[in-house]
Amino acid sequence: EPEVTQTPSHQVTQMGQEVILRCVPISNHLYFYWYRQILGQKVEFLVSFYNNEISEKSEIFDDQFSVERPDGSNFTLKIRSTKLEDSAMYFCASSEQPDRVDEAFFGQGTRLTVV
Amino acid sequence: QKEVEQNSGPLSVPEGAIASLNCTYSDRGSQSFFWYRQYSGKSPELIMSIYSNGDKEDGRFTAQLNKASQYVSLLIRDSQPSDSATYLCAVKSSASKIIFGSGTRLSIRP
Numbered sequence: 001e002p003e004v005t006q007t008p009s010h011q012v013t014q015m016g017q018e019v020i021l022r023c024v025p026i027s028n029h030l031y032f033y034w035y036r037q038i039l040g041q042k043v044e045f046l047v048s049f050y051n052n053e054i055s056e057k058s059e060i061f062d063d064q065f066s067v068e069r070p071d072g073s074n075f076t077l078k079i080r081s082t083k084l085e086d087s088a089m090y091f092c093a094s095s096e097q098p099d100r101v102d103e104a105f106f107g108q109g110t111r112l113t114v115v
Numbered sequence: 116q117k118e119v120e121q122n123s124g125p126l127s128v129p130e131g132a133i134a135s136l137n138c139t140y141s142d143r144g145s146q147s148f149f150w151y152r153q154y155s156g157k158s159p160e161l162i163m164s165i166y167s168n169g170d171k172e173d174g175r176f177t178a179q180l181n182k183a184s185q186y187v188s189l190l191i192r193d194s195q196p197s198d199s200a201t202y203l204c205a206v207k208s209s210a211s212k213i214i215f216g217s218g219t220r221l222s223i224r225p
Contacts, residue, residue, distance in 0.1 A: 042218075043159060091158050
């Protein structure tokens, strides 16, 4: 069964450092998403991405965040200067159709711990 | 601010019984509704979607939607220990955005 792969599974970083979270979407999918879940809280939308452009972003996705598709397979989320409150599980997702985010497959997540 | 509200639980149900999970949403214009299951430390997994008023059944799961009351529910029949998880109600807010509730923790006791 196709799956979205995220690396690393757990990342520990010092406050103020830059982190890059990596995702390999399903191969024929063209629409990509990042969500995050702070421990014990809701899953929150961060950003959607298509055709090398951001389609939509939330108020959480400020200038500290950026996304990129550096090659044909990877989709990355960069946090420029991490804060303690960035500690969360970050989920990448991908879908084949643009308006079917409900059919998106989620990766297993990267747990980011900022110390 | 669009909201999705759920009772956080925990909801404890004996094995074999029916588990009933409820959710309300704030945006009257919402058209697409979902239930996800999330095991601890894992990603959300879509288990049901519903788009029109009434009931939708899939195996042991039944989703119910009442747009007039802005209410969505999930029934799990013949509950199994493997159903123990957090159930997230979600509403599609735009083409690429889903708004999740905070989840109801369900525990099936043998």
